[in-house]
Amino acid sequence: MKKNQKILFRTASLLDVQYAEAICLEMENSARVRGTGIAKRSAEYLVQKMIEGKAIIAIAHNGTWVGFSYIETWSHGRFVANSGLIVNPVFRDMGVARKVKTRIFKLSRKLYPQAKIFGLTTGLAVMKINSDLGYEPVTYSELTQDEAFWAGCRSCVNYDILMAKERKNCLCTAMLYRPREHKIAAKAVTAIRSRFKKKILIPVLA
Numbered sequence: 572m573k574k575n576q577k578i579l580f581r582t583a584s585l586l587d588v589q590y591a592e593a594i595c596l597e598m599e600n601s602a603r604v605r606g607t608g609i610a611k612r613s614a615e616y617l618v619q620k621m622i623e624g625k626a627i628i629a630i631a632h633n634g635t636w637v638g639f640s641y642i643e644t645w646s647h648g649r650f651v652a653n654s655g656l657i658v659n660p661v662f663r664d665m666g667v668a669r670k671v672k673t674r675i676f677k678l679s680r681k682l683y684p685q686a687k688i689f690g691l692t693t694g695l696a697v698m699k700i701n702s703d704l705g706y707e708p709v710t711y712s713e714l715t716q717d718e719a720f721w722a723g724c725r726s727c728v729n730y731d732i733l734m735a736k737e738r739k740n741c742l743c744t745a746m747l748y749r750p751r752e753h754k755i756a757a758k759a760v761t762a763i764r765s766r767f768k769k770k771i772l773i774p775v776l777a
Contacts, residue, residue, distance in 0.1 A: 578637050578667065580674055583626035590628065590636040591617040598657050605693075611726040612655060617641065625682070627675040629667055637662045638671040642679050643720075644686070650715035651679045651686040656697065672700045676748075685750060689714050691743040698744060706746040711739055713747055 591614040599611070620626040620641040629637035640656040653675045658667045679688055690701055691714075714720075721738060724730050733741040 576662070576665075577632040578629050578662070578665075579632075580627065580629045580638075580670055582624050582678060583621040583628040583639070583641075584624060585622055587621050587626075587628050587630075587636075588618045590639075591615075591621065594636060594639050594655075594657060597659065598655060601657060611723075617655070625678075627671050627678060629662075629671055631662070635659065635661070638667040640671050640675040642675065642682065644683065645715040645717040645720045648683060649686055650717070650720075651683050651688045652690060652715075652720070653679060653688065668696065669700050672697070673704065676704050680750070687750065688748040690746050691741075692746070693743050698746065701746045701748075704748065706748045709745050709747045711741075711745050714745055 595612065595614040595617055617626070617639075621628070626639065626641035628639050631637050636659055638656075638658045640653055643652045643654050644650070645652065653672065656668060656672060656675075658671070676688065679686070688706070689709075690697070690706065692698060692701070721733075724733055727733070729742050
């Protein structure tokens with residue numbers, strides 16, 4: 572695939588339901604190849620996310636789907652997960668995953684500005700992207716305790732390990748973005764910069 576291939580990244584909509592089946596199939600294939608599990612979702616579930624505008628999709632100029640991710644909410648909207656990140660094998664190693672992840676993160680912040688955004692992953696690349704977005708590694712106890720979320724782990728090959736450890740940890744690394752803490756940190760940085768500018772002496776020409 573050419574590196575200069577034109578790719579459009581956008582919020583998914585009714586126009587994109589045609590890709591749901593292929594995306595769902597690739598999610599299953601990818602999990603099988605990696606030997607790790609992700610919460611299985613049906614094509615109908617992905618269609619619902621597309622129609623609700625709670626997903627990001629990347630499309631090539633020829634109409635081929637390139638990448639995808641969707642938003643899930645837990646604990647009455649207090650927690651948000653950016654789930655199902657997948658890239659079409661033909662378009663891998665082109666930075667697509669980072670772009671999709673960044674856009675789904677921004678969409679989550681727009682739709683749920685007060686929610687904590689979390690993720691569970693075994694992928695080093697995803698951990699790096701999450702870290703760049705402001706996520707931090709946390710213990711499982713800091714994630715949503717919504718039973719519906721953890722039920723999704725049953726399709727993972729490591730589910731027995733998770734339950735044997737009483738959901739305290741597993742092979743996945745838990746990462747969390749806390750909007751309130753980032754807002755406080757941003758204000759602190761702004762205040763420091765403001766004080767620093769005031770201390771700069773501007774030379775006066777004689």
